[in-house]
Every structure is written in structure tokens, then in C-alpha cells.
Amino acid sequence: MQDKLTIPRWGLAIALCCLAPIAMADDELLDESQRAQKAQAELQARIDAADEATRQRLEELREARQETRRLDAYNDELEPLVERQAETIATRERALDTLAETRDVLPVVMRELVERLERFVESDLPFLRDERLARVADLETMLSDSELSQADKLDRILLAWRTELDYGREMDAWSGRLEGEVPLEVDFLRIGRVGLYYLTPDGRHGGVWKVAYGEWRPLDGEALSELRKGLRIARDQRAPELLSLPVSQVVEVVEEQGEEAS
Numbered sequence: 200m201q202d203k204l205t206i207p208r209w210g211l212a213i214a215l216c217c218l219a220p221i222a223m224a225d226d227e228l229l230d231e232s233q234r235a236q237k238a239q240a241e242l243q244a245r246i247d248a249a250d251e252a253t254r255q256r257l258e259e260l261r262e263a264r265q266e267t268r269r270l271d272a273y274n275d276e277l278e279p280l281v282e283r284q285a286e287t288i289a290t291r292e293r294a295l296d297t298l299a300e301t302r303d304v305l306p307v308v309m310r311e312l313v314e315r316l317e318r319f320v321e322s323d324l325p326f327l328r329d330e331r332l333a334r335v336a337d338l339e340t341m342l343s344d345s346e347l348s349q350a351d352k353l354d355r356i357l358l359a360w361r362t363e364l365d366y367g368r369e370m371d372a373w374s375g376r377l378e379g380e381v382p383l384e385v386d387f388l389r390i391g392r393v394g395l396y397y398l399t400p401d402g403r404h405g406g407v408w409k410v411a412y413g414e415w416r417p418l419d420g421e422a423l424s425e426l427r428k429g430l431r432i433a434r435d436q437r438a439p440e441l442l443s444l445p446v447s448q449v450v451e452v453v454e455e456q457g458e459e460a461s
Contacts, residue, residue, distance in 0.1 A: 305349055306342075312356050313338045319363065324395040324408055324447055326366075326387065334359055367392045372433035377415075388429050394447045398426050408447045418445070 317335045320328065338359055341352055370390050377383045377397055385397040397415070398405040405426050406415040418426060425444050431437035 302349070305353070309349075309352055309356055310342060312360070313342065316356075316359060316363065324389070324392060324410070326371075326389050326395055331363070334362070370429075370433050372430050386430055388426060388433055390429070390442070390444075392448065394444055396426050396429070396444065398423070398430060402427055407445050410448050416445075 313335065316338070317332070320331045320335060338356055341347060341355060344352075366389075368391060370388075372386060372388050374384065374386050377385045383399060385399050388394075388396045388398070390396075395408040396405060396418070402423065405418040405423050407418055407422075408414075409416045422444060425442050428437065428440075429442050429444065432439055432442075
């Protein structure tokens with residue numbers, strides 16, 4: 200039989216003492232490896248975060264460039280508008296420079312407008328004369344109203360003038376009294392400011408106001424038929440069409456050189 204290996208106790212102690220440092224070194228290496236892995240992971244996380252931040256910055260930069268292009272295009276569109284606004288402001292500033300003078304002159308101008316309107320109504324065709332002269336009288340009273348501003352007064356005067364001007368673009372028919380030696384109830388027809396006519400209810404008698412004579416002149420025959428037709432047109436009882444009627448105003452025919460009057 201082979202002899203058993205016998206290790207003295209003191210030899211075993213020496214061996215254990217030699218192995219202890221090796222085990223400690225392995226533990227330290229393992230800890231160091233784990234720390235290195237953790238550091239690597241943290242570094243990679245920072246790199247990934249930096250890449251994401253970079254991508255966000257690039258996306259923000261692209262959006263900023265697009266917004267800049269949109270703003271440039273918008274500014275190009277606004278430039279003419281801004282120039283017009285600047286011209287408007289300059290015009291208003293010039294107007295403000297003369298505002299004091301305008302305030303002083305405005306009452307005189309408004310009174311003159313009212314007086315001209317009164318003369319216009321009195322010299323115009325004699326339709327709705329009482330109503331129109333009453334409107335002028337209201338304007339004259341308004342001029343003395345201290346509670347109304349100058350702007351309100353001017354607005355009312357201009358409105359009255361617009362009403363008068365609108366009469367020239369209208370065709371109107373109404374029933375009323377024809378003054379004379381024997382007042383008559385008749386139907387009136389007005390075609391703008393060109394013609395003013397009347398027709399008796401039986402349709403047998405009619406007339407046209409002649410400005411040149413300042414009186415009514417009788418109509419007969421075909422003119423009466425046209426007048427009846429005109430009344431039906433004005434009352435929407437007939438489709439519009441041309442009428443052959445004598446006019447109230449004096450019409451001047453201007454012939455062009457080389458052309459014959461029709």
C-alpha cells in the first residue's frame with residue numbers, strides 16, 4: 200500500500216494564508232468589473248440621451264426654419280398693406296392739421312347745404328313737395344340744437360341729400376290731390392326727375408308737368424295709353440318696358456360731329 204500524504208498542520212495554515220489573498224483579489228476584480236459595466240451603462244445612457252436631445256434640437260431647428268420661411272412670405276404679403284396704412288395715417292395726420300379750421304367752417308357749410316337743398320326742392324318737379332319741404336324744415340331746426348354734435352348734424356344733412364338724389368333713380372306711383380280750380384283725386388306717376396304725370400281715375404284725362412312753363416300740360420291719345428301702361432309698371436302690375444311719353448324737363452340733344460341726330 201502506498202503511504203498516505205501527510206501534511207503537517209502548520210503547512211495547511213500556510214496554504215490557507217496563501218489562498219486568502221487570491222480570493223480577495225477575485226472579489227475585487229468582480230466588483231471592478233461590475234463597476235465598469237455600470238459606468239459603461241451610464242455612459243451609454245448619457246450618449247443615448249445626448250443623441251435624443253440632438254435629434255430634438257435638429258427637429259426644432261427644422262421647424263424654426265420653416266416658420267421663418269412662412270414669416271418671410273407673410274411679411275412680403277403685409278408689406279403693401281403696411282405701405283397703404285402708412286399713406287392713410289399720413290393723410291389723416293394732414294387732415295388733423297386742418298381740423299381746427301374745418302371745425303370753424305363746418306357750421307357755415309352745413310347751413311349752406313340746407314339752404315341749397317331747400318332751393319333745390321322748390322325748383323324741382325312738384326312731387327311730394329310738402330314732405331320734402333318738411334324734411335328741410337327739420338334740418339333747419341336741427342342746426343340750432345346744441346345737444347347734437349356736429350358729426351350727427353352733418354350725417355342727417357347728407358342723408359337728406361341722399362334721399363333727394365335717390366328720387367332721381369326711382370319710378371314711383373301714388374294717389375293724391377291735384378290742386379287747381381277744381382281739385383281732383385288722381386294717380387301720379389314719376390319717372391326719376393325726367394317726367395311727372397297724372398291720370399284721372401277714369402283714365403280719360405292726364406297731363407305732364409312742364410318745368411319750362413311751371414304748369415301741367417294735357418296729354419291725349421297714345422300718350423294717355425302709355426301713361427296707363429307706366430302706372431301699371433310702377434305698381435308691379437306689368438313687366439318693365441320702354442315708354443313713349445313727353446318729358447317734364449328740357450332735354451338738350453348734343454350732336455356729335457359727323458353724326459346725325461336720331
